[in-house]
Amino acid sequence: MTTINFLSLLHLVSPEVIVVVAALCVLSVDLMFLRTSETRLRGAIGSTLSLAGCATAVIWILHTPQSANVLDGMLVLNPLAQRMQIALLILSMLTVLIFIESTFTENVSEYLSLLLLATVSMMFLVSTQNLLLIFLSLELLSLSLYILTAFNKRSIRSAESALKYFIFGGISAAFLLFGASLLYGLSSSTNLASIAGSVHGPVLDPLLIVAIVMTLVGLGFKVAAAPFHFWAPDVYQGAPAPSAALIASGSKVAGFFIFYQVMVVGLAGAEGSGVWHGYASGWVPIVAIVASLSMVLGNLVAILQTSVRRLLAYSAIAHAGYMLLGIVSHTDESFRALLYYAITYALTVLGAFGVVAVVEEETGGDTFLDFAGLSRRAPVPSFCMLIFMLSLAGIPPLAGFFGKFYLFSSVLTSTPGTLGLLWLVVLAIALSAVSLYYYLKILKYIYVTKSSEGAAPIRVSALRQAALCLIALGVVLLGCAPNLLLRWL
Amino acid sequence: MLAWTIYISFLGALVVMLLPSGSVRATRILALFTTVAGFVVSLWGFTEQQSGEIVTIVRLPWVPSLGIEYHLAADGISLTLLLLTGIVAISGVLFSWNIEHRAKEFFAFYLALIGGVYGVFLSFDLLLLFVFYEIAIIPKYFLIAIWGSTRREYAAMKLALYSFVGSAMVLIGLIAAYVTAGAKTMDLMHLAQFPFPVHFQMWAFPLVFVGFGILAGLWPFHTWAPTGHVAAPTAASMLLAGVVMKLGAYGCLRVAMTLFPRGLDAWGFHVLGFGSWRDVFALLAVTGIVYGAMVALVQKDFKFVIGYSSVSHMGFVLLGLMTLQQIGLDGAVLQMFSHGVLAGLLFAVVGRMVYDRTHTRDLSELETMHLSKVIPFAAATFVLGGMASIGLPGFSGFVAELQVLIGSWHAFPLFAVVAGLGIVIGIAYTWRAMQKAFFGTSDRIPVSTTPSLPAISVPERIGAIILIISSVVVGLYPQLLLRIIVPALHSPLFDGLWKGRGR
Numbered sequence: 001m002t003t004i005n006f007l008s009l010l011h012l013v014s015p016e017v018i019v020v021v022a023a024l025c026v027l028s029v030d031l032m033f034l035r036t037s038e039t040r041l042r043g044a045i046g047s048t049l050s051l052a053g054c055a056t057a058v059i060w061i062l063h064t065p066q067s068a069n070v071l072d073g074m075l076v077l078n079p080l081a082q083r084m085q086i087a088l089l090i091l092s093m094l095t096v097l098i099f100i101e102s103t104f105t106e107n108v109s110e111y112l113s114l115l116l117l118a119t120v121s122m123m124f125l126v127s128t129q130n131l132l133l134i135f136l137s138l139e140l141l142s143l144s145l146y147i148l149t150a151f152n153k154r155s156i157r158s159a160e161s162a163l164k165y166f167i168f169g170g171i172s173a174a175f176l177l178f179g180a181s182l183l184y185g186l187s188s189s190t191n192l193a194s195i196a197g198s199v200h201g202p203v204l205d206p207l208l209i210v211a212i213v214m215t216l217v218g219l220g221f222k223v224a225a226a227p228f229h230f231w232a233p234d235v236y237q238g239a240p241a242p243s244a245a246l247i248a249s250g251s252k253v254a255g256f257f258i259f260y261q262v263m264v265v266g267l268a269g270a271e272g273s274g275v276w277h278g279y280a281s282g283w284v285p286i287v288a289i290v291a292s293l294s295m296v297l298g299n300l301v302a303i304l305q306t307s308v309r310r311l312l313a314y315s316a317i318a319h320a321g322y323m324l325l326g327i328v329s330h331t332d333e334s335f336r337a338l339l340y341y342a343i344t345y346a347l348t349v350l351g352a353f354g355v356v357a358v359v360e361e362e363t364g365g366d367t368f369l370d371f372a373g374l375s376r377r378a379p380v381p382s383f384c385m386l387i388f389m390l391s392l393a394g395i396p397p398l399a400g401f402f403g404k405f406y407l408f409s410s411v412l413t414s415t416p417g418t419l420g421l422l423w424l425v426v427l428a429i430a431l432s433a434v435s436l437y438y439y440l441k442i443l444k445y446i447y448v449t450k451s452s453e454g455a456a457p458i459r460v461s462a463l464r465q466a467a468l469c470l471i472a473l474g475v476v477l478l479g480c481a482p483n484l485l486l487r488w489l
Numbered sequence: 490m491l492a493w494t495i496y497i498s499f500l501g502a503l504v505v506m507l508l509p510s511g512s513v514r515a516t517r518i519l520a521l522f523t524t525v526a527g528f529v530v531s532l533w534g535f536t537e538q539q540s541g542e543i544v545t546i547v548r549l550p551w552v553p554s555l556g557i558e559y560h561l562a563a564d565g566i567s568l569t570l571l572l573l574t575g576i577v578a579i580s581g582v583l584f585s586w587n588i589e590h591r592a593k594e595f596f597a598f599y600l601a602l603i604g605g606v607y608g609v610f611l612s613f614d615l616l617l618l619f620v621f622y623e624i625a626i627i628p629k630y631f632l633i634a635i636w637g638s639t640r641r642e643y644a645a646m647k648l649a650l651y652s653f654v655g656s657a658m659v660l661i662g663l664i665a666a667y668v669t670a671g672a673k674t675m676d677l678m679h680l681a682q683f684p685f686p687v688h689f690q691m692w693a694f695p696l697v698f699v700g701f702g703i704l705a706g707l708w709p710f711h712t713w714a715p716t717g718h719v720a721a722p723t724a725a726s727m728l729l730a731g732v733v734m735k736l737g738a739y740g741c742l743r744v745a746m747t748l749f750p751r752g753l754d755a756w757g758f759h760v761l762g763f764g765s766w767r768d769v770f771a772l773l774a775v776t777g778i779v780y781g782a783m784v785a786l787v788q789k790d791f792k793f794v795i796g797y798s799s800v801s802h803m804g805f806v807l808l809g810l811m812t813l814q815q816i817g818l819d820g821a822v823l824q825m826f827s828h829g830v831l832a833g834l835l836f837a838v839v840g841r842m843v844y845d846r847t848h849t850r851d852l853s854e855l856e857t858m859h860l861s862k863v864i865p866f867a868a869a870t871f872v873l874g875g876m877a878s879i880g881l882p883g884f885s886g887f888v889a890e891l892q893v894l895i896g897s898w899h900a901f902p903l904f905a906v907v908a909g910l911g912i913v914i915g916i917a918y919t920w921r922a923m924q925k926a927f928f929g930t931s932d933r934i935p936v937s938t939t940p941s942l943p944a945i946s947v948p949e950r951i952g953a954i955i956l957i958i959s960s961v962v963v964g965l966y967p968q969l970l971l972r973i974i975v976p977a978l979h980s981p982l983f984d985g986l987w988k989g990r991g992r
Contacts, residue, residue, distance in 0.1 A: 395627060396620035405616065406555065412668040419665060426661055433657040437650055440630060448634045448642065482552050
């Protein structure tokens, strides 16, 4: 095991430290100076501090490129990990922008500091290859998210969904821990790379299969893949919009990153194969089954929804299914495709929740009827929603389309010479044709249906509009010029 | 320069969207200006290019790591269809001069659709083509769902889903081709020269062909077309029948048949008398011709007559493609142009001149209105358009369908006879619709009591005249288009198709 002194460790984790300091600053400034100020002001100052903290961390990362693998894989820094940290920080900043003018809580500083702590845990999650730290950061992330979900104290839904989230999360954490302990037992190491060294063999150890399944349950919960998705619809519906946005975006990106790392780095040699007529046992066929289940279930159940948030939840399950294909094919190319997909998906869904927040504050609900005639009441958010929904459906030239194209072609390329994984790609493309139906249904209410009598134009603050436009612009830009992001991954 | 057709249209859509919401008039004029500019550019390209060979317009790397390029080029087929798009787009704007409800959004979606269509015809990179192809789907949905009539939301959703399912099939085929070729390129020219394994082509060809064919009204996947055309506002039905269905046929010819020419080969065994995909699709095309015509014969709704006639006429395009004869393919491309212009004209008469005035499309009600006396211009236009579409010599429909028939006589004599029968039924339904709608002989109601209808406006007259003139010019002097279509069909792109002709 490599040793490292605290000062250089501090240097390596300084972006995380900056964000933690920012979280503490937000708390203390609010508690010390702003006790008597009105909520709006406290929200503005707290958000500015959080944004500043994240921005500082981004700048720090940009200026100090690191490359390290210390403490038995506890901290693995390389250009990719650092870029993922930047992406996660940007997603968190956008979440803060969506939060700024929310009115669901008076405890703004607590909310923001929890959000920042969740960001820290996501940053650790993408820069580690050690089961112990993976588990710790997953738990820190989950705990922050449970509280963020329950934050709307006026809504019973919020409390209910948080409790469900907590119970499901607790159970799946237990599964993950059990799987991790088995892996440790098999390899007497928690470092993913050394685990890989001791698990491969011509025949899979039955214990290893149990470990794989257990780990999959834990990670599948995190990315809301079927059949571990039951928390998602309730949480997406009950949580305050910015919390739901964070769960759907940043936490998803980090979750998929670590899913890939655990499977591909940690279980290298136990892949097996999911090729049509070429099945071999390992983790690939299991992930392929989970992926197909998620795609089918997510897309079909989404058709029946009448609440936009629940619809987004089921569409998230479907998208998790698509992204799992990137893990099934486990090549470098498909990893890049997966990350591109995850980041653009996160951006899109973040924007969608921003629009949901706008509508909810005006109408108090998120059913289709609350969106009726929105294009005449709030043209800019409606147009942004148009872009987000079409991107989720995979219509070019938006980011969602290119993500799908890149991901699916990389999946097919992973079995050179044969089109062995074509069955998964056909399933995915066929179901994404289904998905257009329900995305168009939302747009139909926004653009086609007449609004109820006497519905006045919605006043949306300039800041919110700017944030939404920024995200929409990002979605369009990344779709038209995917190179901007690809070059960087 | 030709690339500006795309940019102008999208820019126009953007500017229209940014106009202040009160200025309906300015919006219209801007839309008209945009479409005219698009037409002028394509006309310039048309006169500029003598040979019909493929001429690259722009070629830039787009996603270098995946070998995807922004590659626009034009050959004779593209130019013919660009011209068609320009003509139909202009007259579409002229026929929607009376749109007042959310006019800004209407023209924005309209121009975005046009931009997508121009893009498809000019793309020589498959991913780029696919991108433009899908861009064209979404505006159609909104045009129908917001401004349409009869069951508009149902029809719009049906159309969008059919198109999207079709494009999903195309996408599967394209990704599979991209990966199988393994050359990290989506360039059409390059992939068309790649010898894909025959067993691969045997499933990829029907997949992509049907995927595009859905949009071309291939029977039995045509059902979106009549409902969509009927529900759509006039300009949108003109574009749908006039241009969008051609996107499908164009894709069949440009992508499916050039990439996977061996998919047309004989299977080596016979099922129910079919020996290849070519037989199967030819049968489907002929079925479409006869079925569309027979269904059109019994419609009560005037617009459904034209809607089903589109299915019938598009059957000729697909039949022409399946002949694999020079003359048949020429005819197919010419028929795309001809049907585009004529379907646009007929929908304009039904949707704008008749329906917007009488507020009914029921033939038995129209029968009592003496429309030939009340709006004689509409009657005259419909007679001309109807004669052209049943294939009267002197109009474009005649040259096109004749060539297809000659081609299919060589390839499938039986089908040629059946298709000829379809033409006869075509005369019957056109005659019946014309008789009932305009020359109703009901004696019960005297002429004097029919309500006076607003006169045919100037934009409508101009639009109708543009379309009629285009049909007549091509009908009298088909060489105008054939001079660039024929060489285009002999470019290296179609080598694979001609090589396999011994089959």
